[in-house]
Each structure stands twice: as C-alpha cells, then as structure tokens.
Amino acid sequence: MRIGLLTGGGDCPGLNAAIRAVVKQGTGEYGHTIIGFRNGWRGVVDGDVHPLGRQDIRNVLPVGGTLLGTARFHPRQEDGSMDAVLATVEAERLDALICIGGDGTLHAASRVAEAGVKIVAIPKTIDNDVEGTDLSIGFHTAVNIATEALDRVHTTAESHNRVMVVEVMGRHAGWIAVNAGIAGGAEVVLAPEEPFDIDQVVKFLRHRHRAHANFSIVVVAEGAVPREGSMEFTQQLGRFGEIVAGSVGERVSAEIAERTGFDTRLTVLGHVQRGGEPTPTDRILGSRFGVAAVDAVSAGTSGVMTALRGERVELVPLAEVAGRPKRVPEELLRVARVLA
C-alpha cells in the first residue's frame, strides 16, 4: 500500500513519535510505502511530497514539533483546494491517508473521507478538547510545562507576598488550566467550563490573604469568560479563532490589583506551552496511535480516529468526535476547587 501522511494545525510535542511509528510499522511489518506531505493539508494541495524511510526518523522520538512541518490550512470545496487534495491522492496513487491533527484537521479529514478517500486520523491538540479520546497528543507535555511555570512563580509569589496570575492555553476547554492548577497548587483556576464571578475571586483572595497566607496563584485559561455582568471584557479574535487583542489574563490581573490593592503580576505562558521535548507519555501516546493507525489502514478501515480509552487504544468513528469540544468533567473541576 501507498499511504500518505500529514500533520496539520498547530505543532506540538509528540507528533514526531507518531510519524516515526507510522513509518516503522508501515514500512516494517506491512511493507507499505509512506509518502509524507509537507506543511499539512497545504502540502497535499500543492503535491509537496517527502517520501519517508527509516533514515528520516532517526533520533526524532524525543524531538518536539513535526519533521513534516505543519500549517493552519484546511481544504475546502469552495476554493478548489478539496479537488486539489483528491488530485494529489490520485497522482500519488495513495491507498489511504493518515492525518495527524486537531479539530480543524479532523473536520477536513471527515470531508475528504466523504469524498471517497480512505482516511484514519490521529488526534493531537494541547487543549485536549477532542471528543472520544482520553488524551490527544501534545496535551500532556503542555500540562507539564504549565505546572513547571506555576512551581516557578510560586516561590516569587511567596517571597514577595504577591498574587501571580498565569494565563495558559485553552480556548474552548480548561484542561491545561485545571490540570496544571491542581498539580501546581493554584488557589484559583478559571476555566471556560464555568463562567467566573470576579467579585467572588476577589473575595476569596482577600479572605485567604487575611486568614492563611499572603500570596496566591491564579490560573486563567485563555478562553475563560466572566459571568454576565461580573466584569467588562471584550476580546478581538483573529482569522483562526485565536485571540489577537484583549487577554482575559490581563483583565483579571488588573481587576484583582485594583480591587484588592495586592501586588499582582501577570505571566502569559504563550508559545512555550507547545514546544520542546515531548514527555514520555506523549511519546508513548504518539507511538501507540501511529501503530494503531497503520493497523487500521492496513485492515481497510476508514473514517476513524485512534483514541485512548483507559488502558486501551481503540478506533472511534470520525463522525462521532466532531462538533462540540470535550469539556473538563465536574469531578476534576471540583478537585481544583476543594484543594485551593
């Protein structure tokens, strides 16, 4: 079989583990040919191929990012790019495509599958908001990095009696904020799942500083929203839904400083959250997903996504995972709350 492989959407640690596994398992046991595409769907549209052999994947397991490159571009019917994808699939005589990506890539994969191309997808997103799988590639490393940042600002908060506000990624779901918040011992965690009341946050901090300890860590997911009427706040969104002006972290930090008089500082973690060496968990996840995707493709399966469910890797229909982002469950939100 000739199998196309691409990574789409934002980069993250663990992608190379999945690429390596697809190449090793594909070219090894099955004897397939693996055709990589550069820069995500853009490379499929442009026919920008990068044949992948064992020599291309040497030493990539612990390296972040993606050796194939990636782009935030998805093929659509309207601009002819979907046709270009189909043309490339035919020109390269591909029997199937393996797409590694987040929500946008999975949607595109769904549409391409409907157009008759055999497709197996592998979920990656540091936000962890893909439905149907316990974990997506990249999330675990992001939580590690965010927790490490909380550990770091903790010592400064304590030494200077400050409120440290840390803004982390998470537009539609607060997985990073809640997990790093619990692991880093944050006093307040603001996640998109629960619109927050700035008055209550301020009240809680005042009480804590009076009664217990005069420093605090506040973690804010970039997609956290104030409860209606609680705080004025507007954001300006960019082309891909990213926030281009008006960070909720800035606003929350300013409100706390103004209302409490506490020395309050903001840290916006930003791009470091999606970079660097993947944790063992992300390397293992990428490896298992890569092997499972090749197995699925080899068995003729299509329109599915690899998924971690408990201790097992399973296949779930792409149709079931699209739509609303996976949200942090109440149990986890409560743990963040009660351990504050």
Added chain:
Amino acid sequence: MRIGLLTGGGDCPGLNAAIRAVVKQGTGEYGHTIIGFRNGWRGVVDGDVHPLGRQDIRNVLPVGGTLLGTARFHPRQEDGSMDAVLATVEAERLDALICIGGDGTLHAASRVAEAGVKIVAIPKTIDNDVEGTDLSIGFHTAVNIATEALDRVHTTAESHNRVMVVEVMGRHAGWIAVNAGIAGGAEVVLAPEEPFDIDQVVKFLRHRHRAHANFSIVVVAEGAVPREGSMEFTQQLGRFGEIVAGSVGERVSAEIAERTGFDTRLTVLGHVQRGGEPTPTDRILGSRFGVAAVDAVSAGTSGVMTALRGERVELVPLAEVAGRPKRVPEELLRVARVLA
C-alpha cells in the same frame, strides 16, 4: 469524623499530594479530624500518631516521599499486630482509616476491614501492577525517570558503538520497562510478561548492528525471566521478595557481551526510580484519589479502593483487586516490539 491516615510499603513520589488532599478535603468541606500515623502500619500498631492540620501540608505537593514516613510492615493475626491495630483504632476513636499503599498494604487493609474497621484504600506502586486502576501513584514518575536514563545512555551508546543494558524496576509486571522502552526508543525490552529467549535477543542485536546501526539499548525489568532452557539464571530473594543477589540485568549483559563481542555496559537504575519530585500526573492522581477517598469515607463506604478508569475516578471493592498483579496488555508489548 476522626479519620486515620497512613502510607505503607515503599515510598514514591505523589504520596504527599494524596496526604495533602485528604487533609484539605477532610478538614475543609467536611470538618473531619485527620490523624496521621508514622511509618505505615508500624505506627498504627505502636499508636505513633501525628495529627495533621493545614500547616503540616504547606508546600508538600511537589515533594517526593511521604511526610508520614513509611515501612514495609503489615499487621498479621499471628503476631498480635492485628489486635494492636484494632486497639489503636479504638483508643484514637477512629471512624475510619485511609490507607495509601501497594499490594501488601491493600491486603492488610482488606484484613483490617474484615475485622470491622471502615477502610478506604489508595493504590500506590511504581510497578503499576495493582489491578482495577489504570494508574497507581508513583508509576508515572518512575517511567519519566527511566526514560530520562534511556535518553542519556542513548548518546553514549551511539558515540561508542555500544550495547547499553538498563535494568529497571518491575518484579511481577513490566510496566516501567515497556513504557520507558517505548518512550526511550529501546531496541529490546524484556518484561516478566514474556519469558525471553537470549538466543533471539542476541540474534536480533547481531542483525541490527550489521544492517542498521551499531549500537543498541536493551531494557530489562528486574523481574524478567529467561524462557526455560534459554539461559542459566538464579536469583536470591530477600524477606520482602526483593532481589538480594543475582540481577537479571547483569546476567543478560554478560550473555550479550560474551556471545556478540559487542562492547556492552550495564546500568542498574535502582533507587532513583522511586525518588524526587512527582510529575504533574502523579500530583494530580494523588490529589484526585485523596479527595475521592475522603468523599467515600464520609459517605460511609468501606472496603474499597480509589481507581482511575479512563477519565474518571471510581471506587472498586478491595476484594476484586487482590491476588494476581495487573500485567502489561499485549497491545503495549507489541508496540514496544514493532518500534524496536
């Protein structure tokens, strides 16, 4: 309620996160009193109490080990220590016990529960071989440390054209070996789940060094066993089932050196695997288990263990988890094999 709390068996990272969660959730929402015991069941037998308040758990979240101390001792009927446990429970007017421990502690908890004490257990073991839960406290950090060690010997193996044999923990199951092996890109992983044939190992290494690259990483779980007749090997076990003489890593290393002539070196990771700062995953796991255990105790539940199942924390009957160790599933063993 008055709740006793102890940590038993070998120490590991994440125990303090669980202790902290029990104290915060117990003394906070519920208003319980938490009575810690020093050095595991030994402290219960001796009535060596350490009342735990919020000031005792400050800054312990990222600290490995257990602030309560631990011991490899379990109460038994025969020597009167079980009666001593019951006497202490009565003397301290305890409504329930929360026990954090591995297989031995869980067995003891079972027996104490049968004797009429309300008990909720929290599983910890870096070997991850407790049945009924996806993860036990300490395992995730151990995999991180072992993977880091593999990353380190990798560069030396490559620079010196060597076979590096790394022995990791895992007496009854190869969870650390298999996970670290996949994450660290090991060429051979020997786990208790699959008795190994040293001839095949040697054959594989010879082929690899001729055809691909003249260095290799071999990961050996301390409990790995040769297939009958494949290799002479005897171990001497100590009082708690620990290996006191004759490491399988030494034997495997010697056989490879002798049969291949390759420059072969052994590293026995040992105690560093169970020490140091817990990963965010172990801190979160300990926190969730601690909160869930207090919830269970407060609801009057007994004879159960907290367990991670997929994205949820559940309670499973202690009776169901005792006995045979949880083994690494075939899917994961296969991933380690095909990515070699």
Added chain:
Amino acid sequence: MRIGLLTGGGDCPGLNAAIRAVVKQGTGEYGHTIIGFRNGWRGVVDGDVHPLGRQDIRNVLPVGGTLLGTARFHPRQEDGSMDAVLATVEAERLDALICIGGDGTLHAASRVAEAGVKIVAIPKTIDNDVEGTDLSIGFHTAVNIATEALDRVHTTAESHNRVMVVEVMGRHAGWIAVNAGIAGGAEVVLAPEEPFDIDQVVKFLRHRHRAHANFSIVVVAEGAVPREGSMEFTQQLGRFGEIVAGSVGERVSAEIAERTGFDTRLTVLGHVQRGGEPTPTDRILGSRFGVAAVDAVSAGTSGVMTALRGERVELVPLAEVAGRPKRVPEELLRVARVLA
C-alpha cells in the same frame, strides 16, 4: 556574635542555599546567633525579626525564593529609615549584618557600613551585572530557564516557518540574552551592550530565510536599545526602574513582521525566569558565599562582598563594585554573533 541576615531586592533561586549556609556555618563552627529579618531592609527598619536555627533551614536547599521574604525597599537618610536601621542593630545587639542582594541592596549596605555597622554582602541578581564577581546568585538558573524556553520555541519556529522573538530579562546588561542565545542556538541576540540596527536585523533574517532555513529565533534583552535613528521606540519606566509600558520585544517583533512579512511571534518570559528550583550551580554558589560571609564576619572584616573569581571565592571591597553594571565582554558577544 549576634549576626543579622536579610535578603533584599527581587527574589531568585539560590537565596535559601545562602541563608542555609550562613545559619549552618554561623551556628555550627562559630557558635554565633543568627537573627533573620523579614522582607529585606523593610524588616530591619521595622525590627521584624525571625531568629534562625537549624530547624528553619531543613529541606530549603532546592527551594527557590527566600524563606525570609524580600522587598524592593532600601533605607535612606532622608526619610529616617537609615536611623531606624541603626536603632534596630543596637536594639538587637547585632555585631554584624550579612546582606544578600543586588545593586540596590549593595548600595544600601555600603551606606549602612559607612554609618558604622559591620557588613558583609553576598551578591544576587539574575541579571549578573554586579561588578567584581564572575557570578551572582540566581543568574545561572535564569539562563537555564531562558535556554529551555528557546529550545521549546525552536521546534515551533521550525515546524511553522516562523520568526520567534523571545524577550528575556536584563535591563542594563545582556548576560541572560547572550548566554541563553548561545546555548539555545539563537540567530539574533540583542543586548544593551550593543545598540542594534533594526535594518541589519531584518536584512540578516531575509538572507537567512532565503539561503538557509526559513525560521529564526531572536532573543531580545529587555534593556536592548535601537541605534539612534534606526527605530522609533519609547519606554515608560516605573518606580524601581522596571519597564511598565513599551517592551522592546514587542517593538522588534512588530518591525520584523512588518518589514519581512514573515510569520512572527513574541514570547515575553517574565517572572518564570526568577523562580523555581535553583540549579546545582546556584545552590553551590549560595553555599560557598554563605560560608565565606560568615568566615569574613567572624574575622572582623567589614565593607566587603563575597565574589567568585575563577575557581576561588574572594572578598572584594563594596566600594569597588558599586556604580556601573558589569557588561558582557566582547568575546562572548562575538561568540553569539559568529554562531548565529
């Protein structure tokens, strides 16, 4: 002897190592009494004492920040705070003071010494711009954190063909920028020591992206300044000389994006640079400085600062180190340039 001890200025990793060494060496070999002051000079002014014994310094070696707390406050003649310092020294019957701090604290120490108090200072500043010593406490950890951030954005830069601009600390000298830039393989390093020409930066990046690789890392010290006429740029400075509006990183990032059209992203590292676990180097430096300071005080020496010079710890007169910040030498600036 009764010895006062304080930490002043911004917190950083390694302070606790120095405090621990002062307490161990002071109370041990010499039998002195160590009187800590809370929150830097503020605590001396207010007589806010915290007597320090061996139990206070348990397990603090690997912990960032300062267990004494700190504040950006320095005693002056004008407001009576200098008199308050002298009054406290008399009230507490102190034979000498050990002050751990940066430029501001060292200046204050100088003035207090002139007023007749025996003083030995220990230099700390993550900026490493204290004259007379190869290293100050906190700098080494900051370089590690900044390098780690460069490693992380590196993979994203490469995967997305981006220019990643990273702003690091360094108001008067570019030690963090230059060292992390070299260690992290940055293509451009902008430091206060060499006013930069934005035209040349842009030209260099355009050439690189055409000829070699279409991604780049640009490190900007917060105190970097454009060559006159090269780029419009104004900053607003706060009370302690800190930048409160108009970051040079933002400006440089915007200019590069506008002039090259390359996808350009900014990361401002901020507070994480001064937090977290000290590196072994900072723990050793703090330990050696602490022991040396106690030795100096015990020998009756005053008006000096501990200093690392090559492999030796020496004492240098405070009078010699005040004034202009220590600048990055040309050799190091050149290494950053030629390895771009």
Added chain:
Amino acid sequence: MRIGLLTGGGDCPGLNAAIRAVVKQGTGEYGHTIIGFRNGWRGVVDGDVHPLGRQDIRNVLPVGGTLLGTARFHPRQEDGSMDAVLATVEAERLDALICIGGDGTLHAASRVAEAGVKIVAIPKTIDNDVEGTDLSIGFHTAVNIATEALDRVHTTAESHNRVMVVEVMGRHAGWIAVNAGIAGGAEVVLAPEEPFDIDQVVKFLRHRHRAHANFSIVVVAEGAVPREGSMEFTQQLGRFGEIVAGSVGERVSAEIAERTGFDTRLTVLGHVQRGGEPTPTDRILGSRFGVAAVDAVSAGTSGVMTALRGERVELVPLAEVAGRPKRVPEELLRVARVLA
C-alpha cells in the same frame, strides 16, 4: 586552511556544541575546510574521514554524545599508529588538527604536536580534573545529573529512615562528588583528595541519627580511598584505568550497614552521568572553546589548549597541563564538610 577535527576518550554532553562551533566559525568567517575523523584517534590512524559542513551540525547543539563518534584509543610510537597519524595528516593535506578530549587525548595531542603537526586542543572530561582550566566540557552536566540523583534518593532516605550511599564518577579527583554533594545536601562526601577514615564516617552518622535526623546521604567518588588501616579494600583496574571489580561504594555501604545497623542502600550512578542533553553551561563552554580553537589555529598557534579562566577564554600551553590531575581546592572541600 584544511583543519582536521576529532573527539577522543569517553563521550560526554557538550562535544557537539564544540564541533558545531568549529564548523560554523571555521567554514564561516575564515572559509576553512573542516575534515572530521570518526571515532577519535582511531579514525585518524585509519583515515576514516567525515567532511563537515553546515548541514551536518543542524540541531546538534542540545544533543549529547559526539556526532563524530569516539574511542579510547591513543596513537603511540611503538605500534606504528603515530606514523599512521602523520601519514593521514599529509594525505589529507591538513594544516592543523583540533582535538577535543581528556587527559589521554591531550597527551596524544602533545606528542603529535612534537612530531610537527599544528595542534590546538579543547579539554573535555566529566571528572573536571584537567589542569589549567576552570571547567572542561561535560563536567557541568555530570554534576547536574548527580545532584538530581541525590535529590531523588533524599526523599526515600527520609521516608524510610535510611542511609543512602551514592557512588559517582571521579577516579583521580572528587569534583563531581564534592559539587553534587554540596548541591544535593549530602551529609558525607568521600573524595580522592582526602583519604577517609571509615570509623569517623560511622561515628558521624551515629551521632547525626541520634541527635538530628535519622537518615543520611553519603556521596562516594569512585576514586575515594580509605586512610591506611581504616578499612580493607582492593580494586581491580582495567586496561584504561577503569574500575572493573570492587567498587568503593559497595565497600563503604557494607561497612556502614554492618557497623551501624542502619538500613543502608547503595546506588551506583554509572553511565547516566555522561549522557543526555548538555546543560546550557556545557553548550556555551563547547561553543566558546570551538570558536577560540579555530581562532587560534587560524592565527598559526599550536601546542595549546583552550581554557576557561574566570570570565575569559584563554590559551594555555599543552605542556603545562599534562601530568597530575587538577584537584578540588580545600575551600570547596571545607564547604562540603561544614554544610554536612
């Protein structure tokens, strides 16, 4: 110019940083040709060349080991290998050689220089015992790894009331033991510089466990030796002076266990100390030494070694650095002692 480049002796982190700097600086500013040799002096003898261009050094900065490979082989007059070196230098029309290595490589470099070849050396050794330079490549990373191990066994020591003995590298000098011992808060540090008395060690531990805390960390350099008559101890040395049987760590551990009755465990760090990602310090050191070596060669200098002296990189005559290993100074040994 045509410049040969090799790495000899044991591998360590930071070698690739030096190789990268030699290639960048050599091929860049100067327009030299850089000819790498595989596997140290062995490759020079065999004429096993590996021409190095900018594409060979991409992304190697954070990677441990050496991309050129290395071997513990040194050319000698007696076996004709010295003549083979000279023949290769002529055949490849080399104007000079840059050798990166430890004591053995530096000695060989000296002899090759005497035979008329222009040579500049760069010191590397994780033991840090090369005279004339504050630091050699690889040492700093080794101290970090050893300190991390001490941090890890610390939590287990405390949780289980144990004595943890950790054996680290250092045959002729105790640089790793003393530095990691200070950074990791060890109670006892045994280094080759000071023959130890096991009776005093045991007495100290007994006193500590009675008076202060019932756990301890003991760091032993592999080259530590008992004071005459204090403890029976013999080692068997291999071909390159490495210890092949009878580790001092084992002996010390057994003595402590026997004489004190304390639960005592040994960890031998071994190969992990020389592997993995170089610290920023080792990357910077390798980079500076690489640039300086090319500058020296280009200026026609020969028979020198690059050296770090305080904040400067200097050149020292090879003749001055051979012979006795650089020893840990008394000041540092004393800090380890007084902070115990």
